[in-house]
Amino acid sequence: MTLWFDDLVVGRSWSSPSRTITEADVGAFAGLTGDRFPLHTSGEFAKGTPFGTRIAHGLLGLSFAHGLMWARTGELDQSVIAFLGISDWRFTAPIHFGDTLHVDYAVTARRPSSSHSDRGIVEFEAHVVNQHGTVVQHGLKSMLISKEHAA
Numbered sequence: 001m002t003l004w005f006d007d008l009v010v011g012r013s014w015s016s017p018s019r020t021i022t023e024a025d026v027g028a029f030a031g032l033t034g035d036r037f038p039l040h041t042s043g044e045f046a047k048g049t050p051f052g053t054r055i056a057h058g059l060l061g062l063s064f065a066h067g068l069m070w071a072r073t074g075e076l077d078q079s080v081i082a083f084l085g086i087s088d089w090r091f092t093a094p095i096h097f098g099d100t101l102h103v104d105y106a107v108t109a110r111r112p113s114s115s116h117s118d119r120g121i122v123e124f125e126a127h128v129v130n131q132h133g134t135v136v137q138h139g140l141k142s143m144l145i146s147k148e149h150a151a
Contacts, residue, residue, distance in 0.1 A: 002078040005110070005120040005145040013106035016068035018131075020100045021056050029060045056095040061137050062086075065128045068103045069141070081119055081144040089139030093130075100131040108140070118147050 030036045035057060038045035046054040066083075070076055095101065109123040122145050128137040 001075065003075045004079045005112075005122065005147040008107050008110060008122045008145060010107050010110060013104070014069075014073065016073060016103040016105070018100050018102040019064055019068055021060070021064070021095055021097060023097050025064075026054070026056050026060065026097065029057055029063075033057075033059070035059075051094050054097060056097065056099075058091040058095075058137070061091070061095045061101065061128055062089065064101060065103050065126060065137065066141070068101070069105055069124070069126060076143070076145070079146045081146055084121065084142040084144055087140045087142070089137065091137050093134050093136040095130070095136050099136075101128055101136070103128050105141075112147075113144070119144055120147060121145075 026040055030041055037057075039049055039051070040046075040054055040057050043054055046052070070080065103126050105124045105126040107122055108125045110120055112120045122143050124141045124143070126137075126139060126141055127135045130136050
């Protein structure tokens with residue numbers, strides 16, 4: 001079922017499906033971005049850090065959160081026009097290899113577009129949560145959403 005701007009009322013909330021972070025995910029992200037910082041790629045280096053082991057890139061967690069929120073639920077596939085931005089995003093705990101993440105998110109604000117009557121801006125507060133119930137990242141995401149299905 002597609003959700004449109006008018007369906008996204010303040011307070012509406014969801015929990016996404018989950019996703020386990022693997023060593024292959026971290027390696028692929030390092031290769032794709034060129035971010036091969038040894039905290040993520042070297043077990044020997046990571047032993048000497050406060051984490052004691054390799055951890056996933058923070059931006060990998062943010063990327064997976066975005067995918068879990070939108071791509072895996074399908075509810076906004078027909079109505080999203082654009083991803084507008086992220087604000088006040090915080091990385092509050094490490095993401096370890098083998099952690100299983102999901103996203104709890106809710107509509108916190110919405111307003112009609114001032115320049116296009118067929119769309120509006122919706123802000124979502126998102127909490128990325130691991131299998132232990134620890135919030136590892138959180139912040140706000142803004143999306144441009146169509147008001148109704150285009151004929």
